[in-house]
Amino acid sequence: xxxxxxxxxxxxxxxxxALTFNVSAQTPPxxxxxxxxxxxxxxxxxxxLANTYLLMYAAYNTYENRxxxxxxxxxxxKFKEIFTPLGISRFDFINKKEKTADTQLVVMSNDKLVIxxxxxxxxxxxxxxxxxxxxxxxxxxxxxxxxxxVPWWGWGVKVHSGFYNxxxxxxxxxxxxxxxxxxxxxxxxxxxxHSLGAGVAPLAAYRxxxxxxxxxxxxxxxxxxxxxxxxxxxxxxxFPDMQRWVLDNDIVTKVPFKIMKFKHIVAxxxxxxxxxFAIADGEMKGPGKVKSHMPGMYLQKIYDLxxxxxxxKMPPPPAFGSxxxxxxxxxxxxxxxxxVKAEEDISN
Numbered sequence: 536x537x538x539x540x541x542x543x544x545x546x547x548x549x550x551x552x553a554l555t556f557n558v559s560a561q562t563p564p565x566x567x568x569x570x571x572x573x574x575x576x577x578x579x580x581x582x583x584l585a586n587t588y589l590l591m592y593a594a595y596n597t598y599e600n601r602x603x604x605x606x607x608x609x610x611x612x613k614f615k616e617i618f619t620p621l622g623i624s625r626f627d628f629i630n631k632k633e634k635t636a637d638t639q640l641v642v643m644s645n646d647k648l649v650i651x652x653x654x655x656x657x658x659x660x661x662x663x664x665x666x667x668x669x670x671x672x673x674x675x676x677x678x679x680x681x682x683x684x685v686p687w688w689g690w691g692v693k694v695h696s697g698f699y700n701x702x703x704x705x706x707x708x709x710x711x712x713x714x715x716x717x718x719x720x721x722x723x724x725x726x727x728x729h730s731l732g733a734g735v736a737p738l739a740a741y742r743x744x745x746x747x748x749x750x751x752x753x754x755x756x757x758x759x760x761x762x763x764x765x766x767x768x769x770x771x772x773x774f775p776d777m778q779r780w781v782l783d784n785d786i787v788t789k790v791p792f793k794i795m796k797f798k799h800i801v802a803x804x805x806x807x808x809x810x811x812f813a814i815a816d817g818e819m820k821g822p823g824k825v826k827s828h829m830p831g832m833y834l835q836k837i838y839d840l841x842x843x844x845x846x847x848k849m850p851p852p853p854a855f856g857s858x859x860x861x862x863x864x865x866x867x868x869x870x871x872x873x874x875v876k877a878e879e880d881i882s883n
Contacts (some may be wrong), residue, residue, distance in 0.1 A: 565620040565621070566850055567848060567851075569620075570850065571589060571618070571623050578751070581752075581776035584845065587754060591756055592852075594732060595834045597728075599654070602614070607639075626643045627642045628642075635700065636700045639654040640652060642712045642716055644722060650725045650726075652727050653732030653735045653736050655830065682695065692766045694763075694766050695797070698731075717748070724749065725754070728758075729833065736753060737774070753774050753778070755779050757782065757785050757787055758787075763796050777801050779802070782827045783819075805817075805819055810839060810840075
């Protein structure tokens with residue numbers, strides 16, 4: 536064999552090895568790749584299971600303490616790493632503490648949609664999220680059920696002052712970011728949040744809409760009551776297709792108490808303990824449950840509702856263990872007793 540032929544063979548082998556290396560070194564495909572571009576139904580009005588899961592997925596990952604990161608800068612980096620392969624191309628973050636309010640949110644977009652996701656409370660006990668502690672910390676204690684009059688939103692409108700303040704300290708920045716994300720080619724605006732984030736999200740939607748932005752959809756998860764009857768009517772008139780999700784007597788969805796003249800805005804989409812769900816259902820009866828409030832529980836239960844062909848196109852929910860503890864069970868009993876006592880005291 537001539538040296539010329541040997542050289543050609545060596546080059547061919549090297550090229551084959553290089554090709555093999557490149558193929559093996561390629562990053563494996565991400566489950567749910569480009570789902571926010573290919574699967575999200577950005578033009579839908581009202582209920583969509585695909586949108587429900589993807590918006591809850593955004594709300595779940597907006598919690599900094601679920602990322603295993605040391606600070607907000609690391610959170611931003613981790614968040615981008617998660618959502619870029621899923622079809623999101625642009626990100627902005629707000630992290631602001633002022634007076635009694637502490638608000639974090641993400642504004643993210645692609646060429647079809649813009650999503651605003653508000654973070655819920657991160658109150659925890661021994662590094663475990665405690666929904667009942669959340670209720671006592673930021674509802675029963677910090678915000679103390681004060682109502683704020685907002686006459687420019689309509690006659691007699693009153694809203695939860697804590698939620699209003701949480702939005703107010705970030706609103707100018709939020710409006711500016713949303714304007715920038717919406718600029719250029721037409722996009723649809725979606726707003727979501729879990730827990731405290733679900734208390735702020737409808738207020739943000741109402742205010743942005745009042746400032747001329749077209750809000751396509753509002754989806755909330757585990758949300759408390761946020762205003763009086765006049766506000767509920769005003770918001771429902773503007774967003775009749777808002778979707779409010781409640782899991783198995785979630786304890787936070789039962790506050791502030793109805794006897795205190797707070798109302799939910801729209802009928803709930805309920806997920807029951809047996810896994811069945813009902814759209815635009817009635818209020819669940821019975822005592823509030825702690826475990827039902829966990830964002831991981833919402834994410835998993837909504838994922839379970841997806842048809843198989845849709846699950847294959849979605850990022851799976853992260854594995855999580857039970858957060859329930861003896862302390863939570865005791866607080867749950869105390870909370871439900873406190874709810875009954877509050878109604879009795881006000882009735883008397």
